[in-house]
Amino acid sequence: MTSKPTSSEEPLPGGSSPKESTSKETSGKAASAKGNITRNNIMDIAERRILQKGFSATSIEEIINEAGISKGGFFYHFDGKDDLAYALMQRYREQDAFLFSGLFRRAEELLDDPLQQMLLFIKLLAEMMDELEDLHPGCLVASFTYESNEVNEQVKLITADSVMDWRALFSQQLEKVHQHYTPKLDVEISDLADMLSTVIEGGIVVSRALCDKKLLVRQLLEYRNYIRLLYEA
Amino acid sequence: MTSKPTSSEEPLPGGSSPKESTSKETSGKAASAKGNITRNNIMDIAERRILQKGFSATSIEEIINEAGISKGGFFYHFDGKDDLAYALMQRYREQDAFLFSGLFRRAEELLDDPLQQMLLFIKLLAEMMDELEDLHPGCLVASFTYESNEVNEQVKLITADSVMDWRALFSQQLEKVHQHYTPKLDVEISDLADMLSTVIEGGIVVSRALCDKKLLVRQLLEYRNYIRLLYEA
């Protein structure tokens, strides 16, 4: 969903050790540094390509070519395409959670009022999108959702979990807003929270369809307008 | 983008005669009734499957199996997968334009005020989505956008055109609103128009990811709220 700051190298908490995801071997070989680099490299390449051309169209062949490894190397790290997909969604979920909560924390540091925090959060998010040099790379959730029949049940589940994380996170902040302000119209907090996910997902699609880099940013600011109108005096 | 009322049989204006789309033969064989039925049948099946599992993952094989025709039969109607994709987008674009303008016309018949018309339009759209028995089938624009590297330039172009149609249509109505009302905040009409596309596209993604049929409807009503807050006294 969000834009990754060209991540690699740094060992992310959680998304590590080979074959931990859905592996036959539950053992879990005590990952070495090099192994993790290769694994993350595979994942970076796969994610980029999947967002560009879809999951089914992305072959293991092309991934290993770009990564400069052999097929055996790939299957050493992943049990197959499904396992890779799951690992990708898992990492994606963690990265997003990390990024969003980071932005909320910064907003809390700078401002006291929950509403102003929420508005700043959206603005920070918009700025982040604005700083991307080209079009937003896309969101794995959307990608897998539009290829749902090509992906196993576990991937569908973690995809849904990811969206539920966003709902929880956004709702949490909006709940605080709700305690200090009365909305001009009757709305469900969860719907308002989902609307941010909706605007991001939709913004990415429309932005990409039109090749209009800034559209996503403008849509985020429209959402921000809505929140303002709803709660500001 | 919208939901098709289980269309088939009726010869749609424009989307007809075999191989008219991108064919080698620019001839254009004067289509017969049976030919059109088969052609539309292929397209219906293809569209449904593409929205479920993506373009690349949808094989000609499975399409002709469900359609009960041979491979040669398929290639009689389409020059290949790319040609099929183009024909699908073309038909999709026409259907959407037809549906949206129909809803706007109904709103104009029932109400005089531009703002109330716009609000009614959104409500009619939401009701239509609400009447779907299961999840929204998905939008071809989003599907092709997330597989953009698997689709040729012409398909990308007509996909963008389709989104531009929506912008034009929604902007037209919002322009009228703008002439009668002053918005509470400073907004670009085109952004407001794009937001409807955004909410629909995003709503479909999030709705499908969570398997929550009603989410899309609720999101449309949130957009409606925004318009109300923006323009209503």
Add this chain to the structure above:
DNA sequence: AACAAAACTGAACCCGGAGTACAGTAATCA
């Protein structure tokens, strides 16, 4: 009924992808 055009059938073609197996080798760490 006859004839042309339209609407197919069926089989063959080649390609590339997922996944397996496994023997051997190089790098890393304790």
Add this chain to the structure above:
DNA sequence: TGATTACTGTACTCCGGGTTCAGTTTTGTT
């Protein structure tokens, strides 16, 4: 140094995908 990790390389199976085309049936027209 020795054991574990992280691979390479090859070879092989199996499958299905897109595309072509020569021939056959169906349909519409006169």
